[in-house]
Amino acid sequence: MQTTDIGENAHGAGPFLVTNRLILSIAVPMTLGFLTTPLLGLVDTAVVGQLGQATMLAGLAIGAIVFDLIFTTFNFLRSATTGLVAQAFGRGDKTEEQAVFWRSLSIALVSGAASLLLSPLLLAAGLWLLAPGPDVAGVTRTYFEYRILAAPAALANYAILGFVLGRGQGTTGLLLQTLINGINIVLSIFLGLHLGWGVMGVALATAIGEVVGALVGFAIVVSRFDRRFAPSWKTIFSPERLKPLFGLNRDIMIRSFVLLAAFMLMTRIGTSFGPVTLAANSVLMTIFLVAGYYLDGLANAAEQLTGRAxxxxxxxAFDRVLKMTVIWSFTLAGFTTIALLIFGDRLVDLLTTAPDVRQEAYAHMPWAAITALTGVLAFLMDGVFIGATWSRDMRNMMLLAFAGYIAALCLLVPLFGNHGLWAALNLFLLFRGLLLLALVPRRSAQAFLPAQ
Structure with missing residues (x-):
């Protein structure tokens, strides 16, 4: 299976011209692809929301957070792969490109199998951390037990997508994301509503989509390899080669875990406000993800092109990528915030039929709408630092931002309740972006010093 990506083979290794066309050739397909992920969240929420029970929505929200805890912890498989492949692409090292793919895929499959074997403990830990009520916990347990079956495939998809993005193959990324989430959406509606399987049907749909996506993605990537540059197994698993990958993995894992902890903490605090507020926050967090995934396409362009530079x-090329992606990102974030402020309440109505949940979500919609603007710099800087493989800085700045987030929660939640909770989230997003941006001049000067 062959697709052609704009700019994929337009330039070889070495200096290259950064244009709007090159940036958009990666950003637009990946934006469309990533939008299928929050669309999937919208559909899953809508399917369960049609049951008209806040408990079912809350259980789905808790289940999604538990999986975020597991899978987002392994997001380094995507991020580290993208950065290392992009830099090998910039050097013209085709053997190392393939070697990075095989290393990451091996780690993904082993990690996925371990997650499946440890799933009872992982579920128990997740329920203990989030402390839902008995009814909500029952819904979460059903969702978890079916979705976890696809853990190896889900993590393999991280490695596959990381390789595709590292090569700047935006159209292929769109194809894979659309396939995975498209299958998931169709089966969620069919199994969840048509067959009446509810949360179990939604979980099975997710598992099936991951497995099909992994098989198709693997076939596409491997079929494109030039066998003349195939690495030996000794090269793939060389300790010298594995060391930088594991170093990146460690730092990005810590960063991802802290980010997830921030969202888990928000869910945990939301749980204390009762099932209606928890369900409303779940709906609004889905809308927040729409904004985040919408802007991630430009972050992916920054990843590939900064790594390549x-x-x-x-x-x-590095300087021009940074300037142009900042302009594009803030423009799109502004439009996204305006659209959510105008149409956000209608979107809430599509996601749930429960009147009490709707009213609670209306009251807090402006906070979800402005996350596009408060988070845009954090999303973009993540892309720059991943492409540059400045993982230690990402880790350290995330820890600093999290400390600021905790302080904001302690100050604002007692004073303003759920409004304070959302205000603290927006401050956390701002902290992340500004702290990373402050490091860019010094780090970029160090990265390019040998070439001057």
Whole structure:
């Protein structure tokens, strides 16, 4: 199966020209692809929301957070792969590109199998951390036990997508994301509503989508490998080669875990406000994800192109990527916030039929709407730092931002309740972006110093 990506083979290794067309050739397909993920969240929420029970929505929300705890912890499989492949691409090292893929895929399959074996303990830990009521916990347990079956495939998809993005193959990324989430959406509606399986049907749909996506993605990636540059197994698993990958993995895992902890803490605090507020926050968090995934396409363009620039040791490309993606990101974030402020309440109506949940969500919609603007710099800087493989800085700045988030929660939640909770989330997003941006001048000067 072959697709053609704009700009994929337009330039070889070494210096390259950064244009709007090149940026958008990666950003637009990946934006469309990533939008299928929150669309999936919207559909899952809507399917369960049609049951008209806040308990079912709350159980789905808790289940999704538990899986975020497991899978987002392994998000380094995507991020580290993207950065290392992009830099190898910039150097013209085709053997190392393939080697990074096989290393990441091996780690993904082993980690997925371990997650499946440890699933009873993982579920128990998740329920203990989030402390839902008995009825909500029962719904969460059903969702978890079916979705966890696809853990190896889900993590394999991280490695596959990381390789595709590292090569700048935006159209292929769109194809895979659309396939995974498209299958998931169709089966969620069919199994969850048509057959009446509810939460179990939604979980099975997710598992099936992951498995099909992993098989198709693997076939596409491997079929494109040039066998002349195939690495030996000794090269793939060389300790010298594995060391930088594991170093990146460690830092990005800590960063991802802290980010997830921030969202879990929000859910945990929301639980204390009762099932109606928890369900409303779940709906609004789905809308927040729409904004985040919408902007992630440009972050992915920044990942690939900054990594490629560093691999090629070409500072002008790095500077131009940073400038152009900042302009594009803030423009799109502004439009997203305006759209959510105007149409957000209608979107809530599509997601739940429960009147009490709707009213609670209406009251807090402005907070969800402005997350596009408060989070845009954090999303983009994540892309820059992943492409540059500045993982230690990502980790450290995330820890600082989290400390600021905790302080904001302690100050604002007692004073303003759920409004304070959402205000603290927006401050956390701002902290992340500004702290990372402050490091860019010094880190970029160090990265390109040998070439000057």
């Amino acid at each position: 560093i691999g090629a040791r070409f500072r002008p």
